[in-house]
Amino acid sequence: MAGAAYGQLNLEESPSWGSRSVECFEKLEQIGEGTYGQVYMAREIKTGEIVALKKIRMDNEKEGFPITAIREIKILKKLQHENVIKLKEIVTSSGPEVDEHGKSGGHKYKGSIYMVFEYMDHDLTGLSDRPGLRFTIPQIKCYMRQLLTGLHYCHVNQVLHRDIKGSNLLIDNEGNLKLADFGLARSYSTDHKGNLTNRVITLWYRPPELLLGATRYGPSVDMWSVGCIFAELLHGKPILTGKNEPEQLNKIYELCGSPDEINWPGVSRTPWYSKFKPSRQMKRRVRDVFRHFDRNALELLEKMLTLDPSQRISAKDALDAEYFWTDPLPCDPKSLPKYESSHEFQTKKKRQQQRQNEEMAKRQKVQHPQQHTRLPPVQQSGQPQPQHWAGGHNNHPMGNNTGQPPLTAGGPSHHQYGKPRAAGPNRYPPGGNPNPTVGGGGYYPDRSAGQGGVGFSGGPYPPQPRAPGVSGPRGSSGGYAPPNYTQNVPYGGGSGAGGGGGGGRGPNVGGNRSQPYSWQQQ
Numbered sequence: 093m094a095g096a097a098y099g100q101l102n103l104e105e106s107p108s109w110g111s112r113s114v115e116c117f118e119k120l121e122q123i124g125e126g127t128y129g130q131v132y133m134a135r136e137i138k139t140g141e142i143v144a145l146k147k148i149r150m151d152n153e154k155e156g157f158p159i160t161a162i163r164e165i166k167i168l169k170k171l172q173h174e175n176v177i178k179l180k181e182i183v184t185s186s187g188p189e190v191d192e193h194g195k196s197g198g199h200k201y202k203g204s205i206y207m208v209f210e211y212m213d214h215d216l217t218g219l220s221d222r223p224g225l226r227f228t229i230p231q232i233k234c235y236m237r238q239l240l241t242g243l244h245y246c247h248v249n250q251v252l253h254r255d256i257k258g259s260n261l262l263i264d265n266e267g268n269l270k271l272a273d274f275g276l277a278r279s280y281s282t283d284h285k286g287n288l289t290n291r292v293i294t295l296w297y298r299p300p301e302l303l304l305g306a307t308r309y310g311p312s313v314d315m316w317s318v319g320c321i322f323a324e325l326l327h328g329k330p331i332l333t334g335k336n337e338p339e340q341l342n343k344i345y346e347l348c349g350s351p352d353e354i355n356w357p358g359v360s361r362t363p364w365y366s367k368f369k370p371s372r373q374m375k376r377r378v379r380d381v382f383r384h385f386d387r388n389a390l391e392l393l394e395k396m397l398t399l400d401p402s403q404r405i406s407a408k409d410a411l412d413a414e415y416f417w418t419d420p421l422p423c424d425p426k427s428l429p430k431y432e433s434s435h436e437f438q439t440k441k442k443r444q445q446q447r448q449n450e451e452m453a454k455r456q457k458v459q460h461p462q463q464h465t466r467l468p469p470v471q472q473s474g475q476p477q478p479q480h481w482a483g484g485h486n487n488h489p490m491g492n493n494t495g496q497p498p499l500t501a502g503g504p505s506h507h508q509y510g511k512p513r514a515a516g517p518n519r520y521p522p523g524g525n526p527n528p529t530v531g532g533g534g535y536y537p538d539r540s541a542g543q544g545g546v547g548f549s550g551g552p553y554p555p556q557p558r559a560p561g562v563s564g565p566r567g568s569s570g571g572y573a574p575p576n577y578t579q580n581v582p583y584g585g586g587s588g589a590g591g592g593g594g595g596g597r598g599p600n601v602g603g604n605r606s607q608p609y610s611w612q613q614q
C-alpha cells in the first residue's frame with residue numbers, strides 16, 4: 093500500500109490493489125472466525141512475511157459485495173496510524189476454491205476476496221483469557237493509552253469505530269495495540285442529520301443513547317465502549333453483561349443510575365425513553381462498586397461511563413487524565429512480556445477441546461472404570477501446518493470442520509459462547525480485589541435474583557450488533573423492538589451523573605503533555 097507517514101491520512105491510490113492472487117500466500121492457521129468469514133495467519137511465499145488474511149464472505153450475499161466490507165476497506169485505506177491495523181492490500185482467488193472440508197465446491201466458490209493485514213499475535217480477549225495471565229497496572233495503562241491514541245486519531249479524522257471490544261483490539265509481541273475490524277465503522281460529520289443506525293456496537297459495550305434509540309450521535313459512543321473495556325481490564329471480567337437490549341439498559345441503570353433530565357438533559361426526548369423508563373429511580377454506584385480501583389482510575393472511569401453522551405469524556409481529554417500521568421506510569425510497550433499467540437478464536441477452541449477431552453475421559457471411566465489410568469494423554473495441537481488455497485488435496489482445513497462440534501452456540505457469531513467465558517482470578521491485576529462486594533460472584537450481591545441468573549460469570553457472550561444494510565449473522569439480536577420494557581428494577585433513590593468534560597490540558601501522549609499530535613487537526 094502506498095504509504096503516507098503514520099498519523100497522516102493516506103489519500104494515495106495504490107494501483108496494485110487487487111491485482112495479486114491469494115496464491116502468493118500459504119495459509120498457516122485459522123486465527124479468527126468473523127462475521128464475514130475466516131481470518132488466517134498466512135505467509136507470503138516470496139518474502140516469508142507473516143500476514144493475516146481476512147476472507148470476505150460472499151456466499152451469504154445476494155446483493156453483491158458486502159457494504160460493510162466496502163466501508164472497512166475504504167476507511168482502512170485512508171487511516172494510517174500506529175494504533176490502527178494496517179490494511180496492506182487486497183488479493184483475490186479466481187477459480188473454485190477449496191471449501192472448509194478441503195474439497196473444491198464446484199461453482200459455489202467462484203472466487204473470493206481477501207484483505208491482507210499486518211499480522212498481530214493476539215487480540216485483547218484472547219490474551220486476557222490466557223490461564224495464569226494477570227495484567228499489571230502499568231500494562232493496563234499502556235494498552236489503554238494506545239487504545240485512546242488510536243481512537244483519538246479516528247475521531248479527529250471523523251471516523252466512528254462502532255465496535256470497540258476486546259476481540260477487536262489486536263496486540264503484537266512488541267506490546268503494540270491496534271484497533272481492528274472497521275466493518276461497522278463509518279465516517280461522520282458533526283452536522284449530520286441524525287440518520288445513523290443505532291444497531292451497532294456489541295451489546296455489552298453499547299452505550300445507553302443507542303439503546304434508547306438515538307440516531308444522531310458521535311465519537312462519544314466509542315468512549316462508552318472504552319469505559320467498559322477499561323473497567324473490564326481492571327475488574328478482570330466484563331462489567332455489563334446483558335442478554336438483550338432491555339436487560340443491558342437495566343444493567344447500565346443499576347450501575348450508572350437511572351437517566352433523568354437532571355443527569356442527562358434531553359434524555360426524555362430520546363426515541364425509546366418512555367418505553368425503557370425504569371419504574372423506579374436508581375442511584376449511581378460506580379464509585380461504590382469499583383471502590384477497589386485507585387482514585388485516578390475511578391475518576392477516569394466515571395467520565396467514560398457518563399450517561400449523557402454530551403458530557404462523556406473524549407479520547408483526547410482521557411489521554412490527559414491524571415491516571416496516565418501518575419505512578420505507576422504506563423510501561424513502555426517493548427518492556428511487556430512476549431506471549432505465545434492467543435486469539436479469542438484459539439483460546440475458545442482450546443477450551444472446547446479441553447472440555448471434550450474431559451467429557452470423553454469421564455465417559456470412558458464410566459464404561460471401563462478399571463482402565464481409566466491407561467487413557468492416552470490429551471492430544472495437543474502441534475505447530476501450524478501450511479495449507480494451500482486450491483487443489484483440494486489438503487484435507488486439514490482449520491475451523492469448524494475438524495470433526496469437532498461447532499464452537500459457537502446459539503448463533504453463528506464466534507462471540508457467542510456455548511458456555512460462560514472463563515473469568516478466573518487470573519485476570520485481575522495484582523493488588524486488586526476481584527470481588528469488591530458481597531457474594532463473591534461479581535459486584536451485585538443479588539445479581540442472580542430475578543435477573544434470569546445472568547451474572548458476570550454466566551451467560552453467553554454478547555450478542556453482536558447487526559451490520560447496517562446486511563442481514564447476515566452479525567445481528568444475533570435482531571427482532572429487538574423497544575416496547576414492553578417491563579423489567580422491575582430495584583429502587584435506589586436519588587440520581588447522579590458523575591463525569592463531565594475533560595481536563596482541557598491539551599494533548600499529551602508520548603511523554604510530553606503539551607506536545608500536540610503531528611496528525612491532529614487544529
Ligand SMILES: Nc1ncnc2c1ncn2[C@@H]1O[C@H](COP(=O)(O)OP(=O)(O)OP(=O)(O)O)[C@@H](O)[C@H]1O
Nearest residue numbers: 124126127128131144209210211212215259273435
Ligand atoms: N491482523 C490480524 N492479525 C491477527 N489476528 C487478526 C487480525 N485481524 C483479525 N484477527 C483475528 O480474527 C478475529 C476476527 O477478525 P475481525 O474482527 O476483523 O473479523 P469480523 O468478521 O469483523 O469479526 P466480528 O464478527 O467479530 O466482527 C479477531 O478477533 C482476531 O482474533
